[in-house]
Amino acid sequence: xVLMHPAPALDETQAAATGGESGRKFHKGNxxxxxxxxxxxxxxxxxxxxxxxxLRANEECVATRxxxxxxxxxxxAIRRLRCCLALFGDLLPANQCQYLDGELxxxxxxxxxxxxxxxxxxxxxxxxxxRFEDEPRLGELLLQAQAKxxxxxxxxxxxxxxxxxxxxxxxxxxWADGRSWHDPxxxxxxxxxxxxxxxxxxxxxxxxxxxxxxxGADFAGLDAEHRHQLRIEIKKLRYATEFFASLFPxxxxxxxxxxxxxxxxRLGVENDAAVxxxxxxxxxxxxxxxxxxxxxxxxxxxxGWHAHTxxxxxxxxxxxxxxxxxxxxxxxxxxxxxxxxxxxxxx
Numbered sequence: 001x002v003l004m005h006p007a008p009a010l011d012e013t014q015a016a017a018t019g020g021e022s023g024r025k026f027h028k029g030n031x032x033x034x035x036x037x038x039x040x041x042x043x044x045x046x047x048x049x050x051x052x053x054x055l056r057a058n059e060e061c062v063a064t065r066x067x068x069x070x071x072x073x074x075x076x077a078i079r080r081l082r083c084c085l086a087l088f089g090d091l092l093p094a095n096q097c098q099y100l101d102g103e104l105x106x107x108x109x110x111x112x113x114x115x116x117x118x119x120x121x122x123x124x125x126x127x128x129x130x131r132f133e134d135e136p137r138l139g140e141l142l143l144q145a146q147a148k149x150x151x152x153x154x155x156x157x158x159x160x161x162x163x164x165x166x167x168x169x170x171x172x173x174x175w176a177d178g179r180s181w182h183d184p185x186x187x188x189x190x191x192x193x194x195x196x197x198x199x200x201x202x203x204x205x206x207x208x209x210x211x212x213x214x215x216g217a218d219f220a221g222l223d224a225e226h227r228h229q230l231r232i233e234i235k236k237l238r239y240a241t242e243f244f245a246s247l248f249p250x251x252x253x254x255x256x257x258x259x260x261x262x263x264x265x266r267l268g269v270e271n272d273a274a275v276x277x278x279x280x281x282x283x284x285x286x287x288x289x290x291x292x293x294x295x296x297x298x299x300x301x302x303x304g305w306h307a308h309t310x311x312x313x314x315x316x317x318x319x320x321x322x323x324x325x326x327x328x329x330x331x332x333x334x335x336x337x338x339x340x341x342x343x344x345x346x347x
Contacts, residue, residue: 025069025070026058026066026067026069026070027058028054029050029053029054029057029073029080031047031050031243031245032046032047032246034046034197034244034247037196037198038196038197038247039193039194039195039196039197040091040192040193040194040195040196041189041194043244044176044193045179047084047243048175049173049176051081052077052169052172052173052176054077054080055077057073058070058077059074061073062074062114062153062156063157063160065153068118068122071111071114071115071156072115072118074111075108075111075112075115078104078107078108078111079235079239080243081100081104081172082104082105082108083235083236083239084239084243085097085101085104086101086236087204087236087240087243090190091190091192091193092181093181093183093186093187096175096181096183100171100172103171104168107165107168110156110159111156111159112152113148114149114152114153114155114156115152117148117149118149118152119272119275120145120272120279121145121146121149123272124272124306125138125142125145125302127305128301128305135301137294137297137301138298138301138302140298141299141302144283197244197247201247201331202331204240205237205240205241206329206331208233208236208237208240209237209329211233211236211237212233212234212237212324213325215229215230216230216321216325219318219321220318224270224274227267227270227271228267228270228274230267231264231267231268231271234260234263234264235264237260238257238261238264241253241257241260245257248330248331249330253330255327256327256329256330259320259324259327260324262320263317263320263321263324273303273306276306277303280295280302280303281299
């Protein structure tokens with residue numbers, strides 16, 4: 001049986017996104033507001049527990065196929081958990097992190113087909129169907145894609161009903177709530193876990209920002225594979241930024257975070273197109289004769305239509321990357337020039 005519990009209360013923005021409180025189907029997840037003096041291990045515990053809550057709050061939505069956003073939100077929760085493990089990995093027992101990350105990767109894989117076909121149908125195929133509404137071969141592709149989507153949701157529901165999933169969510173909650181990284185049979189916990197988060201987080205974010213800037217150094221010349229890797233690095237920085245957002249002034253954090261999220265989303269459109277090509281190729285290999293020929297034609301329309309829109313996306317991406325690269329990191333102290341200091345003193 002899938003573990004169920006009432007979803008946490010949504011704020012006004014989330015309630016609107018899901019059709020109001022009475023029509024709530026999926027949950028976007030609320031990361032904790034960390035108190036200013038929080039130490040790293042308390043921050044870790046709060047973040048993991050919030051991610052587990054986010055994961056579980058979308059179980060019913062996925063199991064009943066109430067809304068396609070449910071599978072996406074479960075995958076966001078999983079990726080946040082994996083990012084958290086990677087972020088704190090040097091401070092935690094390696095065997096614990098490896099085991100938990102392996103189980104999270106399993107769950108991510110089980111949810112992937114449902115989400116991939118959701119995106120294909122809702123975002124990739126839909127605009128092409130509207131453009132070529134009288135093309136019967138696209139209608140055939142639609143039916144085949146919907147059948148694959150059904151298979152994906154059957155696989156996802158099976159995973160959520162499995163003892164392996166139940167064990168994972170229970171273990172994660174107990175691990176974070178009980179601070180099980182203090183292994184009585186292992187070495188002492190890393191002393192940095194006792195540091196105030198405000199003293200340690202700047203170094204963590206510096207490392208993640210450096211990884212992003214290095215990965216995107218030749219942004220305009222990056223091929224699809226390297227752009228996908230850049231998107232992964234951006235996602236890590238975004239999640240880490242969101243984990244510790246409450247520790248920083250919103251006026252400095254928000255512009256950086258908005259640009260980061262927008263760039264990630266735009267790169268995600270390119271990734272969705274690459275995933276769509278793989279899905280279509282796999283679908284074609286399962287067909288023969290005239291059916292394969294008709295499917296190949298429909299696939300060509302889909303791929304060609306999205307390739308046609310790529311140039312305008314590229315210009316927007318270049319501008320976003322330049323904007324992100326120029327932002328002063330919000331977590332570093334603001335440098336005040338000597339002239340500014342003199343003017344302030346006179347005033």
